[in-house]
Amino acid sequence: MIPFQALYGYTPSQLALALVQTPIVAVESWVEERQNCNEMLKHNLEVAQNHMKQFADRNRSEKQYEVGEYVFLKLQPYRQTSLGLRRNLKLASKYYGPYKVLPKVGKVVYKLELLEGTSIHPTFHVSPVKPSAKNPEVIENLPSYDHY
Template identity: 45%
Template sequence: MKTQADKHRVDRQFSVGDLVWLKIQPYAQSSVASRVCTKLGYRYFGPYEVESRVGQVAYKLKLPDHSKVHLVLYVSLLKKVIGSAPIQFSLLPKEPSAMQTPEMVLDRRVHNKAHRTSYQLLIKWKNSPAELATWEEDEIIRLFPEFMAWGQAVANGGGNVIVRKVPASPEGKRSKRARKPNPKFHGPSWKK
């Protein structure tokens, strides 16, 4: 049985001073690096330097002071950096509870999907450029109560002042075709 288990086991060993990537579980460690969409979040953070070896299968890393991760980590959470030392670009977030908040509504559009009409807003997020603005459903207003006050009273100056026509909702349309009784079924329910 031990030989079967050892077939899939990888013997990882790092020396002091090696650079390693730190793997953070997207669902189990959501307090460390919270994302709006955990599926698309980063898998590895770092690189971080190995400070010392603790026992056979654990290593102590030099993590930033603000990180909320234990300094001693199991070897399976670490991955060796291959090649030259990369630029450190993916730091652990300083505020794990920090969430992206909308700054301004840039545009609005009608979105038809599966016989349902909804409105979408082009949202510019705080601390990000306007090029990274995303189309969000108008239900986002319920998530952020102060949302309607953001960016609405700002005069952007110039531009088109014509208001776009919004199509009528499909629920209000009725067919103009005359209703005829089904020839297979006869009865008083068709007489009106």
């Protein structure tokens, strides 16, 4: 929807300048000038859109995860206490997990196997998800100090 249509509720009438034929020279030059301005505006808009897209794509990266892979989930710690209790929320790490990746829901949306009892939905966009360095099954448990 164009802004005019959003404001007034109908599409504006358009004057087809290419179809205007008149014996008056001033009108013909005005029509030609308007067509040149329109072409220049279209070109400048394309250049600006390409520039903005290149600037936005500079920080983007393609992320894909396999089913069964383990990932960390970035959430704001002071908003999510159902994933884990943290003593000092402001200084705590922002990543929770690792969680197992379940089948893909969309192009960039994954379902994670969260802990039972969590009060958030298990589907996430790839942006707050970070790959885990190792599977938690491979990490050895630390020795226990039961003799103290």
